[in-house]
Amino acid sequence: MQGAAVKCIPDEPDFGDGQLAEKVVWDALKKSLPDDVVLAHSVQVRDGRAEHEIDILVLWPGVGMAAVEVKGGKVSVADGQWYQSDRSGKRPLKSPVVQSQGSAHAFKNWIEAQLGSRLTSRFAYMVSFPYTNVRHDWEMAGCPRELVLDQADTESAADLVRAAIEQEGGGSTPMAPAFMDRIVRILSGKLGEDESRIQDPREAEDAQDHLTERQSVLLRATRSLPRIRFTGGAGSGKTWLAVEKARLLCREGKRVGFFCYNKGLSQYLQQQVSGWRQAKPIFTGEFHEYVRALGVPDGSGQDYFEEEMPHLLMELAGRMEPHERLDAVVVDEAQDFAPLWWESLLACTTDADAGEVYAFMDDRQDVYRRWGGALAGGKHPTADLVPIHIDENLRNTRKIAETFRSFAGEHFTPRGGTGLPVRRVECLTDDALDAADECVEALMDEGWSNNQIALLTTKSRHPVHQERFDNDSIAEYWLDFHANNDVFYGHVLGFKGLERSAVVLCVNGFKDLSRAAEQLYVGLSRARSLLVVVGDSALLEEAGWRELKAALARAEAWMPTAAAAR
Numbered sequence: 289m290q291g292a293a294v295k296c297i298p299d300e301p302d303f304g305d306g307q308l309a310e311k312v313v314w315d316a317l318k319k320s321l322p323d324d325v326v327l328a329h330s331v332q333v334r335d336g337r338a339e340h341e342i343d344i345l346v347l348w349p350g351v352g353m354a355a356v357e358v359k360g361g362k363v364s365v366a367d368g369q370w371y372q373s374d375r376s377g378k379r380p381l382k383s384p385v386v387q388s389q390g391s392a393h394a395f396k397n398w399i400e401a402q403l404g405s406r407l408t409s410r411f412a413y414m415v416s417f418p419y420t421n422v423r424h425d426w427e428m429a430g431c432p433r434e435l436v437l438d439q440a441d442t443e444s445a446a447d448l449v450r451a452a453i454e455q456e457g458g459g460s461t462p463m464a465p466a467f468m469d470r471i472v473r474i475l476s477g478k479l480g481e482d483e484s485r486i487q488d489p490r491e492a493e494d495a496q497d498h499l500t501e502r503q504s505v506l507l508r509a510t511r512s513l514p515r516i517r518f519t520g521g522a523g524s525g526k527t528w529l530a531v532e533k534a535r536l537l538c539r540e541g542k543r544v545g546f547f548c549y550n551k552g553l554s555q556y557l558q559q560q561v562s563g564w565r566q567a568k569p570i571f572t573g574e575f576h577e578y579v580r581a582l583g584v585p586d587g588s589g590q591d592y593f594e595e596e597m598p599h600l601l602m603e604l605a606g607r608m609e610p611h612e613r614l615d616a617v618v619v620d621e622a623q624d625f626a627p628l629w630w631e632s633l634l635a636c637t638t639d640a641d642a643g644e645v646y647a648f649m650d651d652r653q654d655v656y657r658r659w660g661g662a663l664a665g666g667k668h669p670t671a672d673l674v675p676i677h678i679d680e681n682l683r684n685t686r687k688i689a690e691t692f693r694s695f696a697g698e699h700f701t702p703r704g705g706t707g708l709p710v711r712r713v714e715c716l717t718d719d720a721l722d723a724a725d726e727c728v729e730a731l732m733d734e735g736w737s738n739n740q741i742a743l744l745t746t747k748s749r750h751p752v753h754q755e756r757f758d759n760d761s762i763a764e765y766w767l768d769f770h771a772n773n774d775v776f777y778g779h780v781l782g783f784k785g786l787e788r789s790a791v792v793l794c795v796n797g798f799k800d801l802s803r804a805a806e807q808l809y810v811g812l813s814r815a816r817s818l819l820v821v822v823g824d825s826a827l828l829e830e831a832g833w834r835e836l837k838a839a840l841a842r843a844e845a846w847m848p849t850a851a852a853a854r
Contacts, residue, residue, distance in 0.1 A: 294318050294325055297475050301329040309360030310343050312418045313442060316574070317344065320446035324349050326468065328475050335394035342391045342414075347472065349465040352410030353454040354420070355395060356437070363417045365428065366613065373783055385431040388413040402474050403737060406773060409467065412457035414449065418442050432456060466735035503529055507536065510676060514644045517670045519651065520678030521696035522813030523689065523704075527553070527680075527785050530620040530676075531560045533646050534569055542615035543766035544569040545576065547633070549624035549766055552766045552778075552786040555590035557620065559770060567651070570614060575629055582636075598632035605635035616644035620787050622670060623649040630669035647673060652695055657823060683787060688819045691843070694835030695809035712843035713822040717797050721750060723848065724794035724822045725854040728775055736818075742776040742788035744811050746804070752779040780811040786815040791815035795823030795831075804831035 296318065303311040303853040310329070317327060326347040326641040333340050344356040359381070361374035370381040392413040400407050414435045424439035434452050445806070488750040503525045520526050534546045546569040548554050554573040561572045568790055571578045576593060580586055584600045592623070603785065607738050614637045619625060625633075645668045679699040681689045685707020693700055715723040724743050731741055743750055749757060755767050769776050769786075776788060808831055812819065821828070821840060829837040 294321050294323060295472070295664060297328040297472070304608040304768075309416075309418050310358045313356065313358050313416045313437070313445070314344060316418075316442045316445045317346065317449070320444065321346070321449075322446070324465070326472055331391075331395065331475065333391065333394045333398045335397050335554050338390075338394065339392040340394040342388075342395060342821055345395070346449055346453075347468050348450065349468050350454065350462050350622055352412070352449055352457050352459060352463050354412045354414050354449050354457070355388055355392040356414045356416050356449075356451050357384045358416045358418070359384050360419055363420045369481050378384060379589070384415045385413070385428075385435070388415055389430070399474065403470060406739065408459055408461045408735075408738065409463040410453050410459040410461065411459035412449075412452045414452055416442070416445075430797065460538065461809065463528065464733040466733055466737065468737050504683070506676060506678065507533055510674075511536075513674050514642070515673045516646050516676055517673035518646070518648045518676050518678060520648075521650055521652065521681060521700045522809065523681040523683030524678040525682050526650070526678065527556075530618055530646070530648040531557065534561070534572075534618045535564060535566075536617045537618070537644070538564070538567040538569060541567065543613070544616050544618060545570040545578065545614040545633070545636070546618045547621075547625075548577050548620045548785070549574060550621065550782060550784055551762050552769060552782055553621060555763075555766045555770055556786065569618075575633065577745065579632075594626045595628060598626075598628035601632040602635045605632065608636065614643075616646070618646045618648075620648045621650075622647035623651050624784070625669075627669055645670075645673060652697060653805070683816055684813060685817060687825075688815055688817075691819065691821070691836070691839045692809050692812040694833065694839065695805060695812075701751075705837045709844040710840070710842075711818070711820040711846040712840055713820060713846050714825060714847060715822060716801070717795070717824045717827055720794050720823050721745070721748075722797040724750070724792050724796075726848040727792045727820050727822060727846075731792075731818075731820075736790050738775045739772045740789040741792065742783070742790070742814065743794060744778055744780050744783055744814065745794045745796050746780055747809050748781060749792070749800055750777040753779070779816075780807050783814055784810055787814050787816055789816050790820070792820045792822060795821065795828060797802060798831060801831060805833070808832045808836065 301314065303314070314327065314329060321327070328345040328347070329343070329344045331342040333342070334568075342355045343358040346354040346356065359372060361372045363371070363381070363384070364371045370383050371378050372381040379699060383683040390410060393818065396407050396411060412435065414437065415431070418437075418439055420438055421440065422433070422436050427433050434456050437445055443528060506518070507529060518529060530546075534544055537544045546557060548557060551574065554577070558572050561568050571581065576597065576688055579597055579601050582601070582604055584597060584604060587596060617633060617637060634640040634643070634645065649670070677699065679701050681696070681700060681702045682704060684702070685704045686702045687707045687710050688700035689704065691710055693702070713723050715726060728741055732738055744751070756768075769773075769778070780793075791811070791814045795808075798807065812821070821843065825837070828840065
């Protein structure tokens with residue numbers, strides 16, 4: 289059946305005396321379009337200071353969108369100038385093609401801002417002249433004939449609109465039905481309860497951020513302590529606290545070194561610091577980059593980075609002038625630092641034994657296992673720092689936090705909202721990558737924006753990750769993540785300290801099963817609003833013990849292929 293159930297916004301448009309042409313086109317589209325299409329009339333949008341209006345907006349699930357500029361009377365063009373003729377005579381007309389193109393562009397910018405993500409659905413700008421005949425072979429620059437509906441075309445408007453979207457529309461994908469529903473809710477101005485299954489996570493995540501910022505009380509309460517070890521589980525706000533502590537130290541005029549181990553986290557810290565108006569740290573980023581910046585020659589291999597390089601740094605530190613030394617050291621994800629890194633780093637401070645040191649760490653995320661052999665007969669380099677425990681989980685919803693509670697320690701306390709159910713996709717380990725891809729596609733079909741999603745593996749890289757690894761520098765790879773433009777493909781080891789709204793954890797095996805629990809802890813705790821766990825139950829139980837099995841038993845069994853097909 290065509291047209292009977294087409295949704296209209298508003299339900300009964302009020303076409304004024306001068307809008308007869310719009311009514312004719314509207315009625316033709318409403319009559320010929322499939323039931324699931326949405327028509328919106330007179331869509332007003334602003335792009336900066338410029339105001340635009342789309343006469344008729346077509347939202348077609350599984351196809352795309354079209355912005356239609358309607359002009360009544362007889363429309364003509366000569367020497368690039370458009371004209372409109374009616375009973376009052378012939379007058380120059382602003383190019384309806386330019387108008388349509390401009391309003392479509394403005395709508396795209398506006399809806400992207402509303403949804404918080406790029407619009408990848410196909411989107412065509414069109415013009416409709418319901419009282420003008422246009423030759424089938426007519427064309428002008430910027431306006432192929434396929435983008436024009438003339439008097440004869442109005443009767444078969446649906447097929448022509450679809451062809452224009454698919455053949456001439458910008459964008460790369462058909463419009464997912466759930467994504468269309470999100471646009472419709474915005475166009476409708478609906479303020480009541482959101483009945484859709486997928487909720488916009490931004491409100492809950494804003495609340496989580498607010499809770500995290502309240503952790504600043506810990507910094508105020510410990511301001512007289514010069515050497516502190518802030519210890520907390522995943523999602524407890526340690527990175528936020530580390531950034532804030534570095535900022536406060538810089539405001540005091542101190543020479544601060546702000547360090548971490550992972551490239552992705554280092555770029556995040558650098559972005560945070562770059563926005564400060566006051567003094568910034570002397571150095572922000574990876575420990576090894578700091579060592580290179582001081583002039584220590586580069587090398588390769590684990591022995592070089594964990595043994596030789598720190599010894600070379602200690603030799604250099606012995607020759608440092610007082611003004612070259614650091615007054616304070618802040619280290620995020622401090623459990624990643626090898627013992628000699630600590631020793632050599634503190635040798636670069638004004639007082640290696642009593643200077644200001646602030647370590648933010650979760651010793652249950654020691655995924656690199658740098659402490660075992662090194663600590664035999666000794667103690668952890670941060671053991672002399674005053675311990676401050678951060679027990680509350682603030683980043684994740686409670687349903688997500690419950691999946692990794694067994695890894696986080698007895699004092700772990702989830703404080704987030706209840707949130708969406710964790711989803712569980714059962715599959716063989718060899719099939720996990722394909723199943724995870726289906727999950728990503730299904731999430732986007734549900735309405736999750738591509739830049740809200742991360743796919744993380746536990747063993748081999750995803751093909752997209754591998755391609756980026758082979759063709760791009762590590763810096764470019766992580767800059768792309770922080771640009772927040774698309775689905776992110778990575779490995780749990782590189783994603784420590786980072787997060788996305790929705791995470792598909794692809795358990796495609798482990799290189800070392802003895803380290804699997806720590807990797808699962810990291811992977812399970814990266815999602816803020818929705819977690820999808822993909823893999824074989826037997827492997828997950830072996831790696832994560834009975835507690836993880838029990839937690840995942842409460843998850844929602846999911847079939848992403850079926851979800852994507854709806």
